[in-house]
Amino acid sequence: MRPTLVFDLDGTLIDTAHDLVATLNVILERENLTALPFENAVSMVGHGARVLIERGLAANAVTREAAIVDRMFDDYIAHYTDHIADLSRPYPGLIAALDHFAAEGWILAVCTNKLEHLSVDLLGRLDLASRFAAICGADTFLARKPDPIALTETIRRAGGVREAALMVGDSKTDIDTAKAAGIPVVAVDFGYTPIPVTELGPDAVISHYDELVGAVTRLRPDLAVAR
Incomplete structure (x- = not known):
């Protein structure tokens, strides 16, 4: 699995x-x-x-x-x-983190409230789309975040299972979605929420993508992420 x-x-x-x-x-x-x-x-x-x-x-x-x-x-x-990718760029450390999880056999997916075609277009222009087994947006399913169906269906479409999944997000919407789905959530503190993510009850908080492997390992050591 x-x-x-x-x-x-x-x-x-x-x-x-x-x-x-x-x-x-x-x-x-x-x-x-x-x-x-x-x-x-x-x-x-x-x-x-x-x-x-x-x-x-x-x-x-x-x-x-x-x-x-x-x-x-x-x-x-x-x-x-x-103009979707005029100034938009991956956050520092993201590519190395994606490389690590892919090398360890993890399935990677995107669950966003951005329209699906815009999400695919943006990630494609940044040469990232092929890294994800599923890219699901606000119009992919009948439900969108914070409805947990959006997340659980993204996992299913990517070929994964809820019991072996984690989410990474930056907002109350992401945290609420993951909690409703019964999935651990790592919050990044460099996103756009006006409320500090530490006040929103995520399972872990990171300030840079070089902290993601450690956070995931602490939350789900049974999934054996190598350091």
Whole structure:
């Protein structure tokens, strides 16, 4: 039975915030609204494009009818697709960590609330897609995180089993999803959550990917991850 390691995407595998915020500002400016400073907008990232747009509108102290938000969402996806990897890059140490787990026979997968085609596109442009047995997004299944079905179905699609799986994420959504699925979760503290992950009850916290092997080993020594 091969163990499975499931990763969130934005703020966990890849630092995508600059491209996400840049796209938000393009869409806001098309509506004659004020672009947001990156440092103010980064905490809005991580819950999908529609929520990001709604938060951008709220930051401008305006609302828009649902049909206009729908159009803004479509415009956002179109622009973001063309600029999805302009500035987005893997977090330091990620590639070495993926290499290690792959060499040890682990199945690697992605469970994200980003749309599936955008997730596959981003990881493909960064030459990472082939490393994952499954890349599942907000529209892959009938449920999305924090519904545990999104995680358990990702594991199943990747060829793993829940009993031999762990998750790595950066947010309350990821932690709640893993807990609901009965799966240990490692939180990274360099993601986009405005709440420190130490306050969200993960099973372990890491500050760099060179700490991941040790964290996984402590949580599941029975899965025999070599140091």
